[in-house]
Amino acid sequence: MKRKQTHHAPTGPVSTSLPKTLTGIAGLDEITGGGLPTGRPTLVCGGAGSGKTLFAMEFLVRGATQFGEPGVFMSFEERAEELIANVASLGFNLPALIKRRKVVLQHVLIEREQIEEAGEYDLEGLFIRLGHAIDSVGAKRVVLDTIEALFAGLSNMAILRSELVRLFRWLKDRGVTTIITTERGDGALTRHGLEEYVSDCVILLDHRVHEQVSTRKLRIVKYRGSAHGTNEYPFLIDEKGFSVLPLTSLGLGHDCSAERISTGILRLDAMLGDKGFYRGSSILVSGTPGTGKTTIANQFIAAACGRGERGLSFAFEESPAQIHRNMKSVDIDLETHVRKGNLRYHASRPTLHGLEQHLVQMHRLFDEFKPTVVVVDPISNLQAAGTAADASAVLLRLIDFLKSRCVTALFTHLTPFGGTMERSESEISSLMDTWLFMRDLEINGERNRGLYVLKSRGMAHSNQIREFVLTANGIDLLDAYAGPGGVLTGSSRIAQEALDQIDAQSRAQDLERKQRNLEGKRRALEAQIVALRAGFENEGEELLHVIQESQADQRQGLETRRAMATSRKQDNGHPVAVGILAAAPTSPRRA
Amino acid sequence: MKPAQRALQKKFEDAAALKGTQRYSLCLYIAGHTARSQRAIDNLTRICRRHLPGRVDLEVVDIYQQTESNLNDARVIAAPMLVKQLPLPLRRLIGDLSDERKVLLSLDLSALEGPPSGQPE
Numbered sequence: 227m228k229r230k231q232t233h234h235a236p237t238g239p240v241s242t243s244l245p246k247t248l249t250g251i252a253g254l255d256e257i258t259g260g261g262l263p264t265g266r267p268t269l270v271c272g273g274a275g276s277g278k279t280l281f282a283m284e285f286l287v288r289g290a291t292q293f294g295e296p297g298v299f300m301s302f303e304e305r306a307e308e309l310i311a312n313v314a315s316l317g318f319n320l321p322a323l324i325k326r327r328k329v330v331l332q333h334v335l336i337e338r339e340q341i342e343e344a345g346e347y348d349l350e351g352l353f354i355r356l357g358h359a360i361d362s363v364g365a366k367r368v369v370l371d372t373i374e375a376l377f378a379g380l381s382n383m384a385i386l387r388s389e390l391v392r393l394f395r396w397l398k399d400r401g402v403t404t405i406i407t408t409e410r411g412d413g414a415l416t417r418h419g420l421e422e423y424v425s426d427c428v429i430l431l432d433h434r435v436h437e438q439v440s441t442r443k444l445r446i447v448k449y450r451g452s453a454h455g456t457n458e459y460p461f462l463i464d465e466k467g468f469s470v471l472p473l474t475s476l477g478l479g480h481d482c483s484a485e486r487i488s489t490g491i492l493r494l495d496a497m498l499g500d501k502g503f504y505r506g507s508s509i510l511v512s513g514t515p516g517t518g519k520t521t522i523a524n525q526f527i528a529a530a531c532g533r534g535e536r537g538l539s540f541a542f543e544e545s546p547a548q549i550h551r552n553m554k555s556v557d558i559d560l561e562t563h564v565r566k567g568n569l570r571y572h573a574s575r576p577t578l579h580g581l582e583q584h585l586v587q588m589h590r591l592f593d594e595f596k597p598t599v600v601v602v603d604p605i606s607n608l609q610a611a612g613t614a615a616d617a618s619a620v621l622l623r624l625i626d627f628l629k630s631r632c633v634t635a636l637f638t639h640l641t642p643f644g645g646t647m648e649r650s651e652s653e654i655s656s657l658m659d660t661w662l663f664m665r666d667l668e669i670n671g672e673r674n675r676g677l678y679v680l681k682s683r684g685m686a687h688s689n690q691i692r693e694f695v696l697t698a699n700g701i702d703l704l705d706a707y708a709g710p711g712g713v714l715t716g717s718s719r720i721a722q723e724a725l726d727q728i729d730a731q732s733r734a735q736d737l738e739r740k741q742r743n744l745e746g747k748r749r750a751l752e753a754q755i756v757a758l759r760a761g762f763e764n765e766g767e768e769l770l771h772v773i774q775e776s777q778a779d780q781r782q783g784l785e786t787r788r789a790m791a792t793s794r795k796q797d798n799g800h801p802v803a804v805g806i807l808a809a810a811p812t813s814p815r816r817a
Numbered sequence: 818m819k820p821a822q823r824a825l826q827k828k829f830e831d832a833a834a835l836k837g838t839q840r841y842s843l844c845l846y847i848a849g850h851t852a853r854s855q856r857a858i859d860n861l862t863r864i865c866r867r868h869l870p871g872r873v874d875l876e877v878v879d880i881y882q883q884t885e886s887n888l889n890d891a892r893v894i895a896a897p898m899l900v901k902q903l904p905l906p907l908r909r910l911i912g913d914l915s916d917e918r919k920v921l922l923s924l925d926l927s928a929l930e931g932p933p934s935g936q937p938e
Contacts, residue, residue, distance in 0.1 A: 335892055344919040345857075345912030350848035351880055351893035358885035380895075380911075 244451045247295075247367070247403045250288025251281070252589075253470030257446065257455040262427055265401040267394050269424040271408045271416045272431030277442065277463050278407040279304070280316065281431065282369040284467045285405055287318045289367045290328035295403075297367035298330045298359045302375035306331040316467045330359045336379030343382055349389040353396060360402060368397065368404040377418050391423050415447060426450050432458070441582055444470050460582040469586050471623060482506060483632055487599075490529025491522070493703035494662075494677075497692065499685035503660055505598075506632035507683070508625050510655065512639040513664030517675050518694055518701075519638040520544075522662070523601045524553050524560060525701055526636055530599040531563035538597035539571050540588065542607040546571035557700045570595055576607045581620045584608065588624060592631070600628060604638040605654070618654055625657050659683045664694065667706075667715045674715035676706065693719070841865075841873040841924070842903035846880050848896035853913050857897035860914035868926045 246260035255261050262268045262285075272278045286297035301309060309331060310320045323329040334352065360368065373390070380386055397404045406424060411417035421428050428447040435441075443458040461470040486501035495502040503509055511519045520543075527537040541549060549571070550560050563569035572591055576584070592600075602624075609617040621637075628635045639654070655661060661680040666673050675694040679687045692703040693715045706715050714722050845861055847854035858877060865873045880893055891900065895911040901924055910923045 332889065334894060336894060340907070340909050342908065342910045342919060342923045343912050344910050344917075344923070345860075345915035346853060347895045347897060347912045348848070348853075349894060350896040351846065351888065351898065352895070354848070354880050354883075355885065355888050355893065358888070362885065 246452070247289075248293060249285045250292045251284055251468045251470060253459070253461070254444075254468070257444075257459060257470060258427075258449065259452060259454060262403055262405070263449070263452070264403050265398065266426040267397055267404040267406055267424045268427040268429065269406050269408060269416070269421055270429045270431065271410050271421070273410045273433065276410075276431040276433045277461075277468070278431055279309075279371050280313065280463055281429075281468055282371050282405045282407055283309070283313050283318065284316070286329060286367055286369050287313070287320070287323065290323055295366035296328045296330075296363040297369065298332065298356065298363070298365045298402075299369045299371065300332045300334055300356060300359070301371050302334050302336060303372055305333050315465070316463075317465065318467075327363050330363055330365065332356075332359055336375055338379050341379060343380065347382075347385060349376075349393065353393065357400075360400065366402060368402045369407070370404065371407045372409060373406050373420065374409045374417060387423075390420065394423055421447075431461075460585075462583055462586045464583075464586070466590070469589065471582065471585055471589070482629075487634060488529055488533075489522075490525040490527075491701050491703060493692065494522075497679055497688035497690070497703070498660070498682055499687055501685070503634060504684065505634050506629060507634060507659035508628065508657060509634070509636040509660045509662065510639055510658040511636060511662045511664065512641050514641050514666055517664035517666060518677075518696060519640070519664055520549070520603055521553070521556055521558070521696060521701060522664075523603050523636050523638050524549065524558050527569065527599055527601050528553075528558050528560055528563060530634075531566075531569045535568065535599050536595060536597040537563070537569045537599045537601070538591060538595055539569070539601040539603065541571055541573040541603055542576045543604065545573050555698070556696050557698060570597070581608060581616050585620050585624060589627065592627070592633070598633060600633050600635040602635065602637045604640050606638075606640040621654055622657060655681075667691075667693075669714060669716070670718045672716050672718075676715065677703065839872065839904050841869050841901070843873060843924075844876045844878060844891075844900045844902060846878050846891070846893050846896055846898045846900070848880050850879075854897055856915065857899075857913040860917070860920070861899065864914070864917060864920055864924075868921065868924075 245264040246258070246262065247264040248255050248261040249258075270278050270281055283299065286299055289295040289297050299309070304312070313320060320329060320331065324331060332355065334355070356368070359365065376386060376390075377383075394404075394406075406420070408416040408418070408420050410430070411419075415421045415428065415430065427449045430445045430447050432443045432445070433441075434443070442461050442463070444461045445458045446454045446456065459470050461468060483505040485505040486503065487505050488495050488502040489498065511522050513519050523539075527539055531537045539549075544552070546564075550564075553560055560569060564571070570591075572587070574584075574587075605617075605621060608620065625635065637654075637658075658681075660682040663678055663680045665676050667676045668674075675696075676691045677694040678689070678691045681687075691706050693706045695702045695704055704719075706719065843861070843865075845857060847857060861875070865875060880888060880896055883893075892909075897911070897913055899910040899914060899920075901908040901910070904925070908923050910920060914920050
């Protein structure tokens with residue numbers, strides 16, 4: 227299955243007017259819509275230990291290694307050897323870059339006890355040294371770290387300020403993209419108000435501890451001439467350098483697929499409009515403990531891997547070995563997929579580190595493994611690593627991220643016993659496209675699993691509760707018994723079904739008997755009709771005979787009377803005789 | 818007077834005696850021939866003539882003419898900058914040296930060694 231990988235299109239508005247330089251720092255280029263302003267200074271301020279130096283160094287190293295832009299790092303604090311050792315932990319091989327003339331490290335030492343001031347001066351020496359360094363490698367990027375050291379070493383503020391203004395203008399004229407790091411001041415962005423001079427782009431780094439969990443945050447305070455994300459974005463520094471996480475994608479512009487993928491359970495597909503989930507949708511499977519959420523999740527991912535997709539599973543409760551063993555008992559084979567390399571497990575305790583770090587780790591794994599199907603089991607545990615609000619914020623970002631890459635994601639959520647089941651998930655349910663709900667059905671001293679589709683956007687789905695049965699041959703969904711006695715599951719369903727069968731049988735026999743009865747009655751009726759008809763025919767014949775006889779009699783009488791009248795020479799105009807003759811003149815004659 | 822105290826005093830006296838005889842090695846870094854550079858040169862030569870007559874090696878260096886490594890080694894950041902290479906300790910003095918008092922202090926030269934500062938020559 228080949229699908230186009232939509233890779234990290236910057237979600238922010240991309241300005242065409244202002245040229246930007248990609249930093250290569252994961253996430254930052256999205257927030258800034260393409261990086262830092264090209265050829266201009268950017269101020270990075272933050273307190274001690276907020277990661278300013280690393281930020282600047284990564285900007286430089288990525289420029290040199292990924293974008294072919296050599297750089298100059300002018301350090302006013304740390305010595306070159308210290309810097310090299312510090313960033314070696316991030317995997318940056320500075321000595322090699324220096325050797326290849328991609329990076330220049332220059333340490334400018336300013337010691338107050340060695341420097342006296344007597345009269346007017348300028349910082350031309352610094353300019354020249356910087357200029358030499360830039361020219362020596364053809365640098366496009368410059369870092370000045372930390373410029374505050376100048377304020378500590380020199381006392382003439384008036385000169386210093388005017389020289390810094392000149393320095394920034396000079397850097398702009400040289401067209402180098404510069405990062406200047408400064409200490410954060412009390413109540414101000416920088417201790418010496420440098421933000422007044424560097425006005426193109428100001429980035430604030432912050433490191434705070436909330437409830438014993440430390441979080442690093444980054445905020446773009448200003449970015450002249452460009453739209454940018456204004457939120458505080460969490461970031462991380464780990465063995466692979468800096469990662470900034472866009473808090474939420476700036477728009478809801480992700481594409482959506484009409485493709486449907488199987489849930490791995492035939493009857494569940496049937497419940498979801500006969501086709502299963504939409505690709506790229508988010509699915510929530512929630513339920514009380516022991517209702518089979520993990521099994522559904524693993525069946526889903528196993529089916530996806532069976533189709534040749536790549537699956538990534540985040541297990542926050544069980545180790546992969548334990549999952550494999552347990553799933554084997556219901557005939558779900560995961561080990562084969564793991565061996566083939568299209569299924570990967572990432573198991574860790576949620577409390578191992580803060581939520582942000584989890585999220586970053588997830589991002590990393592996505593980028594590395596590029597899965598099309600993801601399972602997070604369970605998300606309710608993530609709340610243990612932070613507050614509920616934090617957890618749902620992290621989830622929102624995770625879902626956004628997954629959707630933007632058209633990854634189908636299934637999340638399980640543990641609903642505690644008691645309380646309204648639907649309420650506990652209210653803050654995340656709105657993010658989900660499909661919500662399967664698993665619940666215990668407790669009847670007649672036994673507990674059975676029920677499953678229904680609470681919602682499923684964009685498809686006609688079943689409104690039925692199905693009984694969810696785990697067998698050694700896998701998962702089965704059965705129609706729950708819904709009859710006059712209510713919804714029955716498990717053995718009471720089976721008992722009721724047997725009862726129903728007997729009932730139906732006896733009813734069928736009853737019907738047969740009645741039909742036989744009816745047939746007999748009909749036959750009796752027909753016999754009667756035949757007999758009646760025979761009787762009627764007899765009687766009719768007799769009557770006809772009588773009628774003919776009396777007609778013959780009548781004719782006889784008339785003949786006799788005519789003969790008598792002739793013999794008496796009766797007049798023809800006699801009214802009575804005429805009347806009688808006229809009344810029956812012909813029929814005897816004809817007959 | 819205890820021996821330790823005596824030794825300390827001896828050291829102090831030796832140092833004081835040496836002070837007027839030590840050779841100075843100075844280097845003045847300037848950024849091109851600007852008015853400020855000229856002012857620094859004038860101020861320095863005046864101070865040397867008055868306070869270090871005949872015992873100073875003065876070098877004036879234009880930083881625009883220097884190589885990168887020279888500048889880095891000399892740790893030049895500002896201009897004009899005067900570096901006292903000898904006698905030790907090494908000192909750096911930035912500015913156009915118009916504050917004579919401060920210059921003398923950083924060069925370890927007492928104002929009393931020559932004519933008082935501020936007086937016309």
